[in-house]
Amino acid sequence: xxxxxxILQNAYWxxxxxxxxxxxxxxxxxxxxxxxxxxxxxxxxxxxxHSLLIFNILKETGxxxxxxxxxxxxxxxxxxxxxxxxxxxxxxxxxxxxxxxxVQIYTHGYMxxxxxxxxxxxxxxLFTGSMLGLVVSTNLFQMYLFWELVGVCSYFxxxxxxxxxxxxxxxxxxxxxxxxxxxxxxxxxxxxxxxxLGFWQAHPAQGILMFADPTGAGVDLSGAIRWALDPGNHTNxxxxxxxxxxxxxxxxxxAKSAQMPLHVWLPDAMEGPTPISALIHAAxxxxxxxxxxxxxxxxxxxxxxxxxxxTSSMGLAYVAWIGGITAFMAATIAxxxxxxxxxxxxxxxxxxxxxxxxxxxxxxTGGIFHLFNHAFFKAMLFLCSGAVxxxxxxxxxxxxxxxxxxxxxFTAATFLIGTLSISGVPGLSGFFSxxxxxxxxxxxxxxxxxxxxxxxxxxxxxxAFYMFxxxxxxxxxxxxxxxxxxxxxxxxxxxVPLLVLAVPSVLSGYLGVNAQAWQxxxxxYETPFAEFVHFGAxxxxxxxxLTIMGISIAVSLTGxxxxxxxxxxxxxxxxxxxxxxxxxxxxxxxxxxxWDELYMGIVNFLLQFFRGIWHLIDQFxxxxxxxxxxxxxxEAGMTMRYSENGRGQYYxxxxxxxxxxxxxxxxxxxx
Numbered sequence: 252x253x254x255x256x257x258i259l260q261n262a263y264w265x266x267x268x269x270x271x272x273x274x275x276x277x278x279x280x281x282x283x284x285x286x287x288x289x290x291x292x293x294x295x296x297x298x299x300x301h302s303l304l305i306f307n308i309l310k311e312t313g314x315x316x317x318x319x320x321x322x323x324x325x326x327x328x329x330x331x332x333x334x335x336x337x338x339x340x341x342x343x344x345x346x347x348x349x350x351x352x353x354v355q356i357y358t359h360g361y362m363x364x365x366x367x368x369x370x371x372x373x374x375x376x377l378f379t380g381s382m383l384g385l386v387v388s389t390n391l392f393q394m395y396l397f398w399e400l401v402g403v404c405s406y407f408x409x410x411x412x413x414x415x416x417x418x419x420x421x422x423x424x425x426x427x428x429x430x431x432x433x434x435x436x437x438x439x440x441x442x443x444x445x446x447x448l449g450f451w452q453a454h455p456a457q458g459i460l461m462f463a464d465p466t467g468a469g470v471d472l473s474g475a476i477r478w479a480l481d482p483g484n485h486t487n488x489x490x491x492x493x494x495x496x497x498x499x500x501x502x503x504x505x506a507k508s509a510q511m512p513l514h515v516w517l518p519d520a521m522e523g524p525t526p527i528s529a530l531i532h533a534a535x536x537x538x539x540x541x542x543x544x545x546x547x548x549x550x551x552x553x554x555x556x557x558x559x560x561x562t563s564s565m566g567l568a569y570v571a572w573i574g575g576i577t578a579f580m581a582a583t584i585a586x587x588x589x590x591x592x593x594x595x596x597x598x599x600x601x602x603x604x605x606x607x608x609x610x611x612x613x614x615x616t617g618g619i620f621h622l623f624n625h626a627f628f629k630a631m632l633f634l635c636s637g638a639v640x641x642x643x644x645x646x647x648x649x650x651x652x653x654x655x656x657x658x659x660x661f662t663a664a665t666f667l668i669g670t671l672s673i674s675g676v677p678g679l680s681g682f683f684s685x686x687x688x689x690x691x692x693x694x695x696x697x698x699x700x701x702x703x704x705x706x707x708x709x710x711x712x713x714x715a716f717y718m719f720x721x722x723x724x725x726x727x728x729x730x731x732x733x734x735x736x737x738x739x740x741x742x743x744x745x746x747v748p749l750l751v752l753a754v755p756s757v758l759s760g761y762l763g764v765n766a767q768a769w770q771x772x773x774x775x776y777e778t779p780f781a782e783f784v785h786f787g788a789x790x791x792x793x794x795x796x797l798t799i800m801g802i803s804i805a806v807s808l809t810g811x812x813x814x815x816x817x818x819x820x821x822x823x824x825x826x827x828x829x830x831x832x833x834x835x836x837x838x839x840x841x842x843x844x845x846w847d848e849l850y851m852g853i854v855n856f857l858l859q860f861f862r863g864i865w866h867l868i869d870q871f872x873x874x875x876x877x878x879x880x881x882x883x884x885x886e887a888g889m890t891m892r893y894s895e896n897g898r899g900q901y902y903x904x905x906x907x908x909x910x911x912x913x914x915x916x917x918x919x920x921x922x
Contacts, residue, residue, distance in 0.1 A: 353752060446479045
């Protein structure tokens with residue numbers, strides 16, 4: 252057996268360093284802004300370099316490294332915590348560390364004058380450590396622990412400006428909605444453990460609910476499912492109930508990755524500082540749900556043939572359709588939003604839906620590839636929006652912008668790159684992964700397969716339209732605001748991260764290009780990215796579909812052209828036509844499909860219901876019992892007080908009356 256590289260053995264420092272930095276800032280460094288920044292940035296910079304070294308080793312060896320330590324041991328089972336580093340984890344480590352590093356550099360310029368500067372860096376470090384711990388988790392319970400830590404840190408970051416009522420409400424909303432999803436996640440884990448406990452007990456040397464087994468013995472999720480479905484083991488687990496378990500567990504990713512109907516927290520979370528929007532809501536926390544589904548992928552497969560599970564399952568169909576509907580819904584909402592950060596937030600919801608469509612349709616590589624590409628261009632777009640807001644003294648309404656290209660050429664150019672990439676323009680990163688997902692949607696064979704592919708193509712057109720709407724309203728035409736925008740002054744902590752992120756926003760897609768595939772579109776040549784990140788023992792060939800690719804490109808270009816005609820050339824009076832001719836449809840989009848109103852209606856109904864129950868039980872029953880008992884006791888006391896008046900002749904009369912009464916009773920009742 253070859254010796255394990257020290258780089259893999261010491262990978263836990265990638266997780267530990269940000270936690271140590273956060274603790275140091277809170278305990279010792281918070282009074283010094285520079286030291287707080289250096290500790291936080293230094294920890295994540297170390298993690299990024301270490302992640303690159305891991306990526307390089309795994310690219311050459313393709314090994315899976317797992318190191319586990321006992322966490323809790325009982326007579327029934329053993330919980331472990333450890334470190335799982337494989338190709339999938341290494342890609343996610345790079346995404347989290349590089350985006351976090353650039354966001355923390357950007358934070359130095361964006362929040363230097365904020366009185367909570369050091370506290371913000373402490374939260375950033377703790378969040379980054381929690382997210383990295385989630386990535387390298389070896390089992391579902393360990394992942395759930397870091398999953399909750401990520402949620403707590405996001406609560407602190409979204410509500411960082413807690414004196415603002417809107418920020419306080421936003422962090423509370425995010426916390427509550429995520430608790431709903433996490434409750435389903437936990438119930439699903441417990442159900443799965445209940446059905447597979449015997450399997451884990453049969454391997455006492457291993458922990459429970461393990462994601463992988465590098466030894467090849469099969470002590471992992473797939474092995475547990477095969478064991479539980481074997482009639483000889485008498486677990487009574489059926490394929491139908493395994494689907495129920497997978498849907499319950501998927502509630503966690505639905506909330507964390509803002510999928511319908513647990514998506515309502517993400518746009519409101521824009522109340523947090525812009526660096527948080529880029530870190531949490533573009534590349535890291537919201538991507539945790541996608542990563543979790545990819546990591547625990549066997550739970551959603553079709554195990555009708557345990558020897559060869561397939562992706563044609565109801566669990567994956569559910570994932571695909573939740574993602575597809577969410578992508579379309581969020582795109583229609585983004586069409587009418589005017590807050591630049593909230594519009595980008597709805598774009599994030601839509602793109603996360605695309606990733607789930609890829610995973611749900613069996614395009615494991617496509618979903619993860621889009622996560623990888625999206626992290627760079629969406630983080631860049633959020634940071635660009637922050638630069639615009641900073642230049643406009645806090646203004647976020649795109650109706651008060653315009654004409655900023657001349658004053659913010661650097662920001663405008665990088666925003667344009669991100670807009671082109673997310674719109675799927677050929678040659679940029681978003682084109683490669685998005686088209687792979689759209690092609691997989693047309694190959695989908697589950698319920699409603701005739702609709703999913705065209706829906707994704709139409710959503711791609713909407714994406715191009717609303718993204719160029721944002722670009723034209725912000726950077727083109729005449730300035731419509733009241734104040735004087737700040738101009739750019741060379742390279743600063745605000746625009747250096749934009750320059751760095753612009754490079755992968757253009758080039759990261761080429762990691763998935765194989766020149767041979769362009770020579771024969773009828774064959775399924777594996778792409779370099781697929782060779783590195785794929786599910787199962789063999790690379791899944793995903794053939795290029797030139798027809799679908801051409802249609803997708805044409806629809807995206809049509810969306811760009813329409814946005815130009817509406818917002819630049821003014822040749823189409825599209826907005827007024829929709830607002831006046833179809834006011835219901837326009838308000839439906841403007842009011843975000845009325846999800847908030849629906850939930851508030853449900854909450855108000857439940858409050859009224861519980862208030863009625865309280866009135867019936869507490870006031871009518873409990874209070875009446877107490878009040879009547881009091882009245883009965885009082886009347887009894889008022890009556891009996893006459894027996895204690897202190898007069899001897901009265902006591903004698905009472906005794907005589909009692910003796911007479913008893914005598915009469917005995918006389919008339921004796922035999």
